[in-house]
Amino acid sequence: SQxxxxxxxxxxxxxxxxxxxxxxxxxxxxxxxxWYRQAAGRGLQLLFYxxxxxxxxxxxxxxxxxxRPQDRQFILSSKKLLLSDSGFYLCxxxxxxxxxxxxxxxxxxxxxx
Amino acid sequence: AQKVTQAQTEISVVEKEDVTLDCVYETRDxxxxxxxxxxxxxxxLVFLIRRNSFDEQxxxxxxxxxNFQKSTSSFNFTITASQVVDSAVxxxxxxxxxxxxxxxxxxxxxxxxxx
Numbered sequence: 001s002q003x004x005x006x007x008x009x010x011x012x013x014x015x016x017x018x019x020x021x022x023x024x025x026x027x028x029x030x031x032x033x034x035w036y037r038q039a040a041g042r043g044l045q046l047l048f049y050x051x052x053x054x055x056x057x058x059x060x061x062x063x064x065x066x067x068r069p070q071d072r073q074f075i076l077s078s079k080k081l082l083l084s085d086s087g088f089y090l091c092x093x094x095x096x097x098x099x100x101x102x103x104x105x106x107x108x109x110x111x112x113x
Numbered sequence: 114a115q116k117v118t119q120a121q122t123e124i125s126v127v128e129k130e131d132v133t134l135d136c137v138y139e140t141r142d143x144x145x146x147x148x149x150x151x152x153x154x155x156x157x158l159v160f161l162i163r164r165n166s167f168d169e170q171x172x173x174x175x176x177x178x179x180n181f182q183k184s185t186s187s188f189n190f191t192i193t194a195s196q197v198v199d200s201a202v203x204x205x206x207x208x209x210x211x212x213x214x215x216x217x218x219x220x221x222x223x224x225x226x227x228x
Contacts, residue, residue, distance in 0.1 A: 034215045036215070036218075042220055043117075043119075043204065043218040043219055043220035043221050044158075044204065044206075044216075044218040045218075046215035046216070046217075049215050059215070088156060090158065092158075092215070101148065101160040101163050102148075102160070102215070102216060103160070104150075104157060104158035104160075105157070106155075106156065106157045107156045107157060109156070
């Protein structure tokens with residue numbers, strides 16, 4: 001069966017520090033991968049998606065970047081965190097573009113102080 | 114462009130009452146998919162239902178039912194005989210891209226079921 005992992009589960013970082021959040025998927029190959037952010041009291045916002053290794057599409061301009069170094073690994077990064085980067089970050093995947101349900105990971109709660 | 118409106122920010126009902134969560138979507142595409150997800154306090158999103166734009170039949174799954182009406186661009190979710198475990202934030206979402214871009218979510222409805 002397929003599973004999706006995210007780490008860390010929680011993170012507290014000072015403003016201006018770097019960030020690296022990792023997402024890995026097991027039990028599938030060549031998935032489409034997604035990063036969403038949920039800010040407090042708001043819905044989920046799509047940040048990045050990837051259809052393959054090295055292929056990243058960005059939905060909104062921001063202080064963040066994403067990379068996909070391996071087929072089942074998706075990384076969210078920042079060189080210098082802002083207060084506004086605080087939120088709940090969710091990684092998701094689908095097996096292909098047929099759009100059955102999107103499977104979500106457990107999330108990372110990031111607090112920037 | 115796509116948009117999902119969940120006008121109810123928070124709903125509070127007493128256990129065993131029926132409750133309906135509203136969802137209104139906007140899309141220019143004729144082919145699209147609608148979703149409902151549940152987010153319990155743990156934070157993880159739990160998939161509830163997917164419906165494509167060509168299937169307007171209502172669906173019932175246990176105490177859950179969904180009413181899809183293309184004429185009003187609505188995809189409402191009803192919980193019958195609510196239980197405390199139904200307390201969560203519920204998100205409606207739409208997808209209508211031709212590629213692999215992600216879902217467009219509403220801002221969610223926080224449902225509180227009081228014992």
